[in-house]
Amino acid sequence: MTVGELCDSGKFKVINRGDDTDRQIGAVFCCDLLSIAMSRGIEDAAWVTVMGNINTVAVMALTDMALIVLAEGVQMDAPGLAKAQEEGSCVLASEKPIFDIALEIHELIS
């Protein structure tokens, strides 16, 4: 499943579609501590987290993860959103808990 297809699945709120829509999602990664995400983040992963700030967007780009999915109704703050728009990074959001989202995406990409 590609980033664009996940955006269009109707399962998530699309905060920023980004310009990497043809990228294949290869894995799901869950973590809220940035320096752990920095070293463990999986390339091409959908990163499910409750951290919605500019640093999340930076870590996603530096680790080559494919998109961010904000869980638990968390919102991306204004600097984070501006950064995501500037970098063309995909950000989705959901009211669901992290595990539920991760499982859902895992099933979609398997």
Next chain:
Amino acid sequence: MSDSIELVYEVSGDDFTRAGEASSDVKKKLKLMGVHHDIIRKVSIAMYEGEINMVIHANGGTITVVVSDTDVTMVLADTGPGIPDIEKAMTAGYSTAPENVRNLGFGAGMGLPNMKKYSDEFNIESTVGVGTTVTMKVYLQ
């Protein structure tokens, strides 16, 4: 032998809206230079952690990156408070990050261990009241 390239970045303290900009810029430049993906990842992780530490713990500083034929050398120098016990600071899980910074997702105490792990050469010098200089090298092959 071709010339090496030097990049210099001023990192401002306590400015999270710009934190990570220097690392992102280096990543983009290395990509344009055709540096191998795995090497870029090592440089990105090591440099981002150092850059963030300067923002959080040292009120900013200067990062100098030199790309030569053989390696990428990063020197991160700050005039912050310094580190009283480097061995303790290097321990995974040790962090003095304040509450407001932890709320942003920092403070796992993994930054310095990541920097050591992802660089091929790592050196840290620090004097309390004077500042901290971290030097890291990532080999190009």
